[in-house]
Amino acid sequence: MKEQWRLLLTGYNTASVNMAIDRAVLVANSEGKVPPTVRFYGWSPPAISIGYFQSLEEEVDLDSCKRFGVDYVRRITGGGAVFHDAELTYSIVISESHPSIPKNIMESYGRICGALIKGLKNLGIESEYIPINDIVSGGRKISGNAQTRKSRTVLQHGTILMDVDVDKMFSLLKVPDEKIKDKLIADVKQRVISVKHLLGEDIDFEKTAVAMKTGFEEEFDVELVEGSLAEDEVELSKKFEKECFGARDWNHRR
Amino acid sequence: MLNLKIHNLSSKEMQSKSVYKVPNGKLLKISLDYNDDIISKIRIMGDFFAYPEEAIEIMENELKNSSLNRKSLLKKINSVIKENKIEFIGLNAEGLTEGIMMCLK
Numbered sequence: 001m002k003e004q005w006r007l008l009l010t011g012y013n014t015a016s017v018n019m020a021i022d023r024a025v026l027v028a029n030s031e032g033k034v035p036p037t038v039r040f041y042g043w044s045p046p047a048i049s050i051g052y053f054q055s056l057e058e059e060v061d062l063d064s065c066k067r068f069g070v071d072y073v074r075r076i077t078g079g080g081a082v083f084h085d086a087e088l089t090y091s092i093v094i095s096e097s098h099p100s101i102p103k104n105i106m107e108s109y110g111r112i113c114g115a116l117i118k119g120l121k122n123l124g125i126e127s128e129y130i131p132i133n134d135i136v137s138g139g140r141k142i143s144g145n146a147q148t149r150k151s152r153t154v155l156q157h158g159t160i161l162m163d164v165d166v167d168k169m170f171s172l173l174k175v176p177d178e179k180i181k182d183k184l185i186a187d188v189k190q191r192v193i194s195v196k197h198l199l200g201e202d203i204d205f206e207k208t209a210v211a212m213k214t215g216f217e218e219e220f221d222v223e224l225v226e227g228s229l230a231e232d233e234v235e236l237s238k239k240f241e242k243e244c245f246g247a248r249d250w251n252h253r254r
Numbered sequence: 255m256l257n258l259k260i261h262n263l264s265s266k267e268m269q270s271k272s273v274y275k276v277p278n279g280k281l282l283k284i285s286l287d288y289n290d291d292i293i294s295k296i297r298i299m300g301d302f303f304a305y306p307e308e309a310i311e312i313m314e315n316e317l318k319n320s321s322l323n324r325k326s327l328l329k330k331i332n333s334v335i336k337e338n339k340i341e342f343i344g345l346n347a348e349g350l351t352e353g354i355m356m357c358l359k
Contacts, residue, residue, distance in 0.1 A: 052307045055299045058283065078343075080280075080301030105305065105343060132280070132303070132344050149305055176273050254299055 005094075007213060007224035008039035015047035015073035016245035017237070018089070021229070022157055023076055023244070024236035025093045030151035034230055036094040038216050040209040043084040047071035048172055051079040051146065055254045064172050074251045077146035077157065079133060081173055086163035086194070088208045090116070092216070096152045100220050109133055109147060111219070112156050116143055119215025120160070123208070125198050133158075140193035160212065161194040162203055257356055266290055270357035276302070280344030286357040291322040296354070302345035309340045322358060327351050 010021060018041055028034045046068075050059050052075055059081045060072055070083075092112055094101055102108045113129040120127045120137070127137040135143035145158030166189045175181050195203050213224050229237070244250045257272040267289050274282045280302040287295040296317050304310050316334045320327060331347045334340070 051301050053299055053304065053310055054301060055283070055285075055297070058299070076307065078301070078303035078307060105303075105341065146303070148307060254297065 002221060002223045004225050005036040005038060005216075005220070005222045006034060006227040008037055008041075008229065009209065009226065010039060010041045010229075012042040012044035014045070015043060015049060015071040015084075016241045018043060018047075019049070019073050019075060019245040020237040020240035021233070022091045022093070022155060023240050024229070024233045025091070026148075026150060026153055026155045027236055028230060028233045029093045029095065030153035033232055036098060036222075037092070038213070038224055039091045039093075040205075040212065041089050041091075042087070042205055043071070043089070045069050045071050046083070046085040047073060048081055048083050049073050049075050050081045052076060052148075053078055053254065054081060056252050059174055061172055061174050068168075068172065070172055072251065073245050074253070075146065075157075076150075077148045077155070079144070079146035082144060082159060083169040083172055084159065085165065085168070086161070086196075088160045088162060088205055088212065089157065090160070090212060091155060091157035093153060093155050096149060096154055101154055105147065105149070106131060108154060109145060109156070112147075113143070113145060113158075115216040115219035116145075116158070116160065116212065117215070118218045119208075119212035120195075122211040122214050123195060123199065123203070125195065137193055137198060140191055142193050142195070142198075160208060161192065162205070162208055163196045164192055164194045166192065257359055267294065272353050272356035272359075274349065274353040274356055276345055276349035276353075279346070279349055282345060282349060282353040284353045284357055286354060288322060288357075293317050293320050293322065293354075298350065298353075300345070303343040304345070305341040305343075309338045312338055313340070317354075322355070324351060324355050327354060 025037050048060050110129050113135050117127050127135050130136050133145045134141050143160050147156040170185050270286050272284045276282055281300050283299040285297040296314050313334050320330050328351045331350050
């Protein structure tokens with residue numbers, strides 16, 4: 001019988017709830033309370049997440065966020081700022097000692113991205129992993145990923161772009177040099193691509209999630225069984241939402 | 255790539271920022287306060303990865319009172335990395351040293 005992992009489908013949530021759930025699952029798994037977990041989720045309202053080491057005010061135009069009703073949050077993972085809009089976001093939480101997870105961080109990025117590559121293939125899209133943390137199709141980025149390891153447990157989360165609006169993204173993000181902003185936007189338009197663009201048709205969240213679920217099952221030779229958050233995880237995520245991801249101290253700490 | 259220096263005339267305290275693309279790595283942004291070539295405060299920012307993440311605050315604290323000399327800075331950064339078992343991805347000791355030294359240009 002195949003090893004069973006938990007699948008969480010938590011739907012659309014605010015930025016602070018989304019990040020609180022990922023962290024709660026990380027803690028619960030590290031304490032041996034829940035099995036390896038793959039989660040698919042979306043963001044409502046749309047949101048910008050920034051990497052742990054980034055400066056919120058240097059990266060994000062907070063006035064524009066307010067104007068457009070866009071949320072923002074600091075992640076516990078490193079990496080760059082991401083505008084979460086028409087995308088599928090995944091997270092995987094699994095013990096560092098699980099035989100499927102390479103000890104080496106870069107190798108483990110590659111392994112987990114392998115699940116997404118198989119998922120994209122299920123949608124008819126060829127793609128490849130490009131270190132450090134991107135998946136590209138035809139040389140253009142379709143997925144960004146970020147990993148942390150805490151208490152001997154891996155949390156990797158990332159996005160699959162279902163559609164992309166680079167102009168809107170740059171109305172929310174700050175650029176180091178305003179003078180070259182137009183060129184930067186043109187460059188990014190050339191460097192990113194979405195599932196919708198590649199397939200030539202709209203694709204919904206559920207269909208993308210089904211393809212990715214199968215991708216994870218294929219890559220890790222496991223069965224993903226739909227479950228729900230344990231009581232401990234619900235409590236923890238409420239605590240993290242209030243004390244961390246929804247708190248000014250955390251989001252503005254850099 | 256980019257730096258901005260502000261001289262506070264009321265004291266010798268200087269503030270400076272740099273943005274440096276680490277070769278084969280990520281974008282590093284340094285915000286530096288210094289006085290007579292001694293670091294008084296540093297913020298190490300950017301889209302790199304560091305494990306454990308909290309070690310970046312240890313690095314920032316350890317670099318306080320360090321001299322802005324490329325050789326000694328690199329040595330100090332390497333020793334903090336070793337002592338705290340920090341693993342950088344998209345950043346390294348040389349890149350961090352370069353980003354800090356760029357604040358002086």
